[in-house]
Amino acid sequence: MIILLTGSTGFVGGAVAADLATRGLLGATLFLVRAADATLAWQRVHDNLLRFGVPAALAAAVTPAQIICGDMTAVDKFAQDERLATITHVIHCAALATFSTNPKIWANNVDGTVALAQAVHTKAKLQRWLQVGTAMCCGPGMTSPVNESWESGLSDESHLVPYTQSKLAVEHALKAIPGFPLVVARASIVVGHSTLGCAPSPSIFWVFRMAFALERFTCAPDECIDIIPADWCASAMVSLALKPSLAHDLYHVSAGQSSSNRFDAIDIAYAKAGGTEPIAPRYQQVAVDDLRSLVPLFQERLGRVNRLLILRALMLYGAFAELNYVFDNDRLLGEGIAPSPPLADYLAECVRTSEGIPMTEQMAHDFK
Ligand SMILES: NC(=O)c1ccc[n+]([C@@H]2O[C@H](COP(=O)([O-])OP(=O)(O)OC[C@H]3O[C@@H](n4cnc5c(N)ncnc54)[C@H](OP(=O)(O)O)[C@@H]3O)[C@@H](O)[C@H]2O)c1
Structure with missing residues (x-):
């Protein structure tokens, strides 16, 4: 098994990297990272692992040889990398995750993600692509609790911010790729870490x-209020990425009724x-x-x-x-994943x- 993790220098992706460390899977992971070179990229991943409380000895399992230095808006620059053919699982956390009206949102979250997915899909024997989404991609006007469903989502301009609209659009674009082993995990609002508080990130x-x-x-x-800590979110994401079989292709990674x-x-x-x-x-x-x-x-x-x-x-x-909104998580709990701490x-x-x-x-x- 070879995992490709994107977004490992960020909040959710950093927590996923830390979770992979606790499972002894860092050595089986490739990291797509933006930086001038692989050594600088490796340093960024390493620093974030330490920020998430991973012991230095464990973090040392990652070497610059595991870095694919690149930007998902310029996939052609690394599409010929032979390591892409070895990937079996992808946990795709990378995104421009902002409520501001950044003009690069669509190029990153939709076009970049689709280009990366196609580059990996054509080369690798991909078993699963875990698309880290946002539960807020449903847009306004839903009835709470919001269902874990492909139908929960308005693709029109009624979204409060372009970010949530882009995250919904990319899910449907990935779903349209023939034979693509997509599983969507729509995360609720991520705030803090259950033991480290806001030390890894003060987001929200x-x-x-x-x-x-x-x-x-x-x-x-x-x-x-449906809120989850980054470490629980990451653990649920990794479980969804690696579980040999799943009952569904779309989940809420959320607090749900029981933990909100x-x-x-x-x-x-x-x-x-x-x-x-x-x-x-x-x-x-x-x-x-x-x-x-x-x-x-x-x-x-x-x-x-x-x-x-x-x-x-x-x-x-x-x-x-x-x-x-509270985001229904019956499907997630049905996979045997323990509920989030409130x-x-x-x-x-x-x-x-x-x-x-x-x-x-x-x-x-x-x-x-
Ligand atoms: N935080 C939340 O409350 C929340 C809730 C629901 C869903 N999510 C989802 O979780 C994922 C991560 O969000 P986050 O809050 O962790 O955001 P974040 O802290 O801003 O991290 C974003 C990550 O994506 C990487 N990235 C962005 N654009 C890239 C590109 N063009 N090429 C390669 N890497 C790129 C960033 O790399 P750099 O370090 O180089 O910028 C960073 O590692 C997103 O998909 C988001 O939709 C987050």
């Missing part, structure tokens, strides 16, 4: 920090972690369009910030929170590892 945690500091956001206290916390439960856990009182008595739910009324509070509650930038960020993430169970570590780090610095991670 700043939204909670801002909501609690402002004592206002778009969630109702009794609404459930209500917003008020997250409030209690957050307060306990910070040694403060829950904001519940003062909390006000605010519609996305009314978030601008919070601007006068920004300086007092968030410090010196770029108010327009913060407002834009809160409106984007607030619009997703307002969808109030956010409230590991939130204290996220709070601890965010101490002293400005919210805006954490936020920058999500706006590429």
Whole structure:
């Protein structure tokens, strides 16, 4: 078995690499990485493994010889690499994962992914391509809990951001490749790590920090939020990639009904972690369009910030929170994968590892 892992320098892909390390599979893995050369690329993979708590001795199992140095928007530059023919499994995490309107989103997430898939598919005896997707690719207007289904998704312009639309489009483009062994794993919102908190990545945690500091956001206290930690997400992804047979070709890797916390439960856990009182008595739910009324509070509650930038960020993430989606994960649990730990169970570590780090610095991670 030879695995190709893409996106290993990022958040989800880094967690997948760390999971492969714990399974003793790093030596059987090739890594597609962007860098000037294989040594620099190897250094990036190695550093990220350490960030995810992989012991140096285990991380040393990766050598520069396992690096395919390349960019998926320029697949022709490495399409002749003989190692492509050895690949049996692909875990494709690489993507431009941003809610901003980056003009390169389609070239990366759709065209680049399809080009990579075709290059590997024509050369290798591929047994499985695990396409790491986002559960939010269903777009707005779905009924919660959202089904694990090819039908859960609007391909039109109603998406809140181009990113989710691109992630849905690529799934259908891959499905159309004849004989392609596709399995789609749509991840829910990934926040922190169940034991390392926000140390590997602060992605999205700043939204909670801002909501609690402002004592206002778009969630109702009794609404459930579907959130998973990166390490559990990675473990589920690797299991789906390697399990010899699967009952379905599309899954939600999500907290689902059993592991999603209500917003008020997250409030209690957050307060306990910070040694403060829950904001519940003062909390006000605010519609996305009314978030601008919070601007006068920004300086007092968030410090010196770029108010327009913060407002834009809160409106984007607030619009997703307002969808109030829980992603059904019956199929995933049916494969024997244990449920995710709820956010409230590991939130204290996220709070601890965010101490002293400005919210805006954490936020920058999500706006590429
Ligand atoms: N984070 C979440 O909450 C979440 C939720 C649902 C689904 N997902 C999915 O998980 C996957 C990873 O997301 P993430 O949050 O881990 O993002 P991330 O931290 O930004 O990582 C993205 C990874 O993709 C690589 N990449 C991007 N464009 C590339 C290209 N043209 N060629 C080669 N590599 C490229 C990046 O490489 P560089 O280091 O060189 O930039 C990086 O390793 C995505 O498919 C995303 O849709 C994430």
